[in-house]
Amino acid sequence: MIGSETKVKVVKNKVAPPFRQAEFDILYGEGISREGEIVELGVQHRIVEKSGAWYAYQGDRIGQGKDNAREYLKEHPDTAREIENKIRAAVDLPAREPAVAAA
Numbered sequence: 001m002i003g004s005e006t007k008v009k010v011v012k013n014k015v016a017p018p019f020r021q022a023e024f025d026i027l028y029g030e031g032i033s034r035e036g037e038i039v040e041l042g043v044q045h046r047i048v049e050k051s052g053a054w055y056a057y058q059g060d061r062i063g064q065g066k067d068n069a070r071e072y073l074k075e076h077p078d079t080a081r082e083i084e085n086k087i088r089a090a091v092d093l094p095a096r097e098p099a100v101a102a103a
Contacts, residue, residue, distance in 0.1 A: 003027035035073040
């Protein structure tokens with residue numbers, strides 16, 4: 001077991017409406033999975049295609065099952081950033097800048 005899919009419900013909050021729910025993956029030793037969220041939101045916004053257990057981006061299969069798709073995005077950060085920026089554009093958020101290499 002490498003983690004768990006967690007469902008969270010906000011009961012009382014001073015800055016947001018109550019009883020909102022969120023689901024996300026928590027990977028042991030890593031925390032909340034950014035790549036898992038990119039896969040889920042990509043499917044939700046029809047940027048990533050899901051056919052059965054397979055996930056595909058621009059016609060290329062990126063993994064069979066969510067875990068394999070998440071690993072693919074970890075190994076290919078440029079593809080992950082491209083999908084994330086398309087998701088951000090779909091929800092009217094500014095694009096994420098590419099990582100700057102340290103000198």
